[in-house]
Structures are given as C-alpha cells and as structure tokens.
Amino acid sequence: MDFNAVISERSKRIQPSAIRRFFDIAATMDDVISLGIGEPDFDTPEPIVQAGIAALQHGATHYTSNAGLIELRRAIAEHMDRLYGQTYNPASEILVTVGVSEALYLTMAALLDPGDEIIIPEPCFVSYQPIAHMVNAKMVTVPTTAEDGFQVTPEAIEAAITERTKVLFVASPNNPTGTVLSRERLNEIAAVAKKHNLIVISDEIYDRLVYGVEHTCFASLPGMYQRTVVLQGFSKAYAMTGWRIGYVVAPAELIYPMHKIHQSLIMCAPTASQLAALKALEVGEPYVQEMHAEYNRRRKLIVGGLNDLGLNCVEPRGAFYAFPCVHSTGMDDNDFAELLLQEERVAAIPGRAFGPSGMGHVRMSYATSYEKIEIALERIAAFVQRHKQA
Numbered sequence: 106m107d108f109n110a111v112i113s114e115r116s117k118r119i120q121p122s123a124i125r126r127f128f129d130i131a132a133t134m135d136d137v138i139s140l141g142i143g144e145p146d147f148d149t150p151e152p153i154v155q156a157g158i159a160a161l162q163h164g165a166t167h168y169t170s171n172a173g174l175i176e177l178r179r180a181i182a183e184h185m186d187r188l189y190g191q192t193y194n195p196a197s198e199i200l201v202t203v204g205v206s207e208a209l210y211l212t213m214a215a216l217l218d219p220g221d222e223i224i225i226p227e228p229c230f231v232s233y234q235p236i237a238h239m240v241n242a243k244m245v246t247v248p249t250t251a252e253d254g255f256q257v258t259p260e261a262i263e264a265a266i267t268e269r270t271k272v273l274f275v276a277s278p279n280n281p282t283g284t285v286l287s288r289e290r291l292n293e294i295a296a297v298a299k300k301h302n303l304i305v306i307s308d309e310i311y312d313r314l315v316y317g318v319e320h321t322c323f324a325s326l327p328g329m330y331q332r333t334v335v336l337q338g339f340s341k342a343y344a345m346t347g348w349r350i351g352y353v354v355a356p357a358e359l360i361y362p363m364h365k366i367h368q369s370l371i372m373c374a375p376t377a378s379q380l381a382a383l384k385a386l387e388v389g390e391p392y393v394q395e396m397h398a399e400y401n402r403r404r405k406l407i408v409g410g411l412n413d414l415g416l417n418c419v420e421p422r423g424a425f426y427a428f429p430c431v432h433s434t435g436m437d438d439n440d441f442a443e444l445l446l447q448e449e450r451v452a453a454i455p456g457r458a459f460g461p462s463g464m465g466h467v468r469m470s471y472a473t474s475y476e477k478i479e480i481a482l483e484r485i486a487a488f489v490q491r492h493k494q495a
C-alpha cells in the first residue's frame with residue numbers, strides 16, 4: 106500500500122509538535138529535570154477529584170446535553186460575571202468543550218472558510234497553526250520581540266491585515282513568553298479590530314495566573330462583546346489538564362455554528378469531568394490562590410536565577426513560563442536545548458517551536474517544584490560556565 110498516496114495533503118502540512126520530540130528524548134534518560142512541561146505539577150485538588158468519583162458512582166455515565174450541563178453553564182456565567190462583569194446567557198452563549206484545544210478547532214472551523222486569513226501574534230502556543238491548517242485557513246503571523254516585551258503592537262497587526270483577514274487572535278497571558286497585555290494595549294488592539302470589522306478569538310486559558318498585573322477579558326472592553334469569542338478552561342488554574350474541560354463564551358450567533366460542529370465531532374464533554382468542573386467553580390478558589398502563590402514564588406526564583414546567569418528574561422507576568430534569551434552563550438536555541446538535555450539533564454523547549462520570533466530563546470516552565478528548579482538552576486549555571494570557557 107502506498108500510504109503516502111492515501112494521506113490527505115491537509116494532514117501532511119501539519120508539522121509534528123517540536124515539544125513532543127524533546128519529551129521523547131527526555132523519557133529515555135534518567136534523572137532529568139523537565140522544565141519542558143506545559144501543565145501544572147499539582148494534582149487536582151481533592152474535593153474536585155472526589156466530585157468526579159462520586160459523579161461516576163452515582164450514575165453520571167451518560168451523555169449530557171451537547172452544550173454541557175446547564176448547571177455548569179450557569180456556574181460559568183456567574184464566574185465570568187464575578188471576575189469580569191461580563192454577562193453571558195447560559196442557555197445560548199456558553200459551550201462546554203473538551204479543553205480549550207477543542208474550542209480552538211470549533212472557533213476556527215466555525216469562522217474561517219478556506220483561504221480566509223487569521224492573524225496570530227507569535228511566538229505562540231503550538232496548536233494554533235495546525236488547527237488553522239485543518240480548516241484550510243491562512244495563518245498570518247505577526248512577530249513580536251523581546252525588546253518590546255513580546256507585546257504585539259496595533260500597528261503591526263494593522264500592517265498584516267488584507268482583504269481576506271477575518272479573525273484576529275489574541276493570547277494574553279501568552280504561552281510561551283508569559284507576556285500579559287495591558288488594558289490600554291488591548292483597547293488599542295480592539296480599535297483595530299473594530300476599524301477592520303474583525304472577529305477576535307481571545308485565548309484566556311491562563312487568566313487566573315497573572316502576577317502583579319490584572320487580566321483583562323477581551324470581551325469586557327468597550328464594544329467588544331459582540332465581536333469576541335473567549336476561550337477558557339479548567340486545565341491550568343485548577344490543575345485539571347487530564348479532565349479535559351474547557352469552554353467558549355460568545356454571542357449566541359457565534360456559539361450556534363460551533364455548537365453544530367461540536368455536536369457531530371464530540372457529542373458532549375465527558376460527563377463526570379463536567380461535574381468535577383462544577384465543583385471546581387464552587388469550592389476551587391482557595392486552591393487556585395494557593396497554587397498561584399506557589400507559582401509566583403517559583404517564578405521569582407527562576408527569573409532571578411536565569412538573569413543572574415546572563416540568560417536574560419523579559420519578566421513573565423502570566424502563565425508559568427520563563428522565556429530567556431540564550432544569545433550570551435553563543436548557542437542558538439536548538440543547540441542550547443539539545444546540549445543542556447544531553448549534558449545536564451535539564452529539558453527546555455527551543456523557542457522556535459513557538460514561531461520564528463522565538464528563535465534565540467528557550468521556554469522553561471516553572472510548573473515544577475521549587476526544589477527541582479533550584480537544582481535545575483545549578484545545572485544550568487554549570488552548563489553556561491562550561492560553554493563560556495570553551
């Protein structure tokens with residue numbers, strides 16, 4: 106069988122994740138400290154786990170309504186109102202998804218026709234491009250730089266707009282840079298979206314993980330509710346990656362086409378996980394705060410430590426990643442990450458995995474214990490010292 110002949114051109118265009126390659130190498134080695142991970146090292150808080158177990162024991166083993174349990178959608182509506190003063194109708198403006206991952210696909214599939222353009226600032230999360238490929242949309246990237254704190258400018262966005270531009274993608278806090286866009290900057294970006302009549306997809310999965318700055322929900326900016334699709338989820342703030350629950354909030358007219366795709370693709374998000382997510386909204390806040398405080402402690406440790414070694418970091422104000430520049434070592438990001446893994450057993454991700462403007466940087470996650478970060482910093486110090494001398 107000529108498998109190459111039967112595989113779609115669409116799937117051939119999708120590049121395998123560069124992140125996975127590093128995990129695969131690290132998995133063959135002993136005593137590796139992984140700063141490569143993109144998920145909380147914390148287990149899901151106990152009351153949430155218990156709610157999931159109880160749900161299964163009490164018969165929550167069936168489908169729910171396609172859009173998700175109405176109790177969960179009501180709780181999400183209250184949550185959005187409490188945090189951002191933004192009102193959504195649980196019956197028509199909220200869709201519970203299999204993580205933000207599914208929500209990304211739904212929004213792009215519902216909004217973009219083949220050849221339509223979506224503007225995405227980079228460096229960015231690795232799934233955006235493959236999903237844009239899947240729906241045959243054209244992803245137009247807008248580079249950002251460390252000099253500008255990886256803050257995308259309204260001018261750069263405007264320069265990328267063409268007749269085919271339909272959607273603008275915003276991701277604040279950002280993975281991999283940790284950049285949080287200020288309300289002022291977001292307002293400027295909103296003005297561009299309005300001027301060019303663009304829909305905004307705002308990936309706000311890290312909204313609860315901001316340090317010393319406020320998170321602004323894009324839909325809450327003046328005039329933006331109508332043209333914004335907010336993507337949210339439980340994976341990061343509640344340490345619930347494996348439960349696979351996210352959600353989309355948007356005007357009913359935009360939720361409807363996503364709902365139809367979701368209905369055929371997924372049917373509904375896992376039922377027991379939805380009940381666990383409901384519990385997370387009911388009792389999860391102290392746990393969110395506790396994990397947040399610990400991430401912040403680790404953030405200070407890793408950012409301070411890397412800067413002291415000459416691996417300059419733009420201070421990450423959100424998510425759980427540092428994104429240091431490795432130029433001072435004379436290595437590019439690929440060599441740095443590969444040699445650091447081989448020689449010192451510390452896994453980090455080359456910045457180019459997140460787009461060309463990530464070159465020269467590596468992503469180091471601090472979603473690992475304080476003690477492990479301390480050891481990792483010692484190993485990185487030895488590595489930098491040795492390569493300086495060479």
Ligand SMILES: Cc1ncc(COP(=O)(O)O)c(C=O)c1O
Pocket residue numbers: 143203204205206207230276279280308310338339340346350351
């Ligand atoms: C920026 C961003 N968006 C979306 C996701 C997908 O998250 P999930 O599907 O677990 O909700 C991730 C996961 O790492 C992410 O970093």
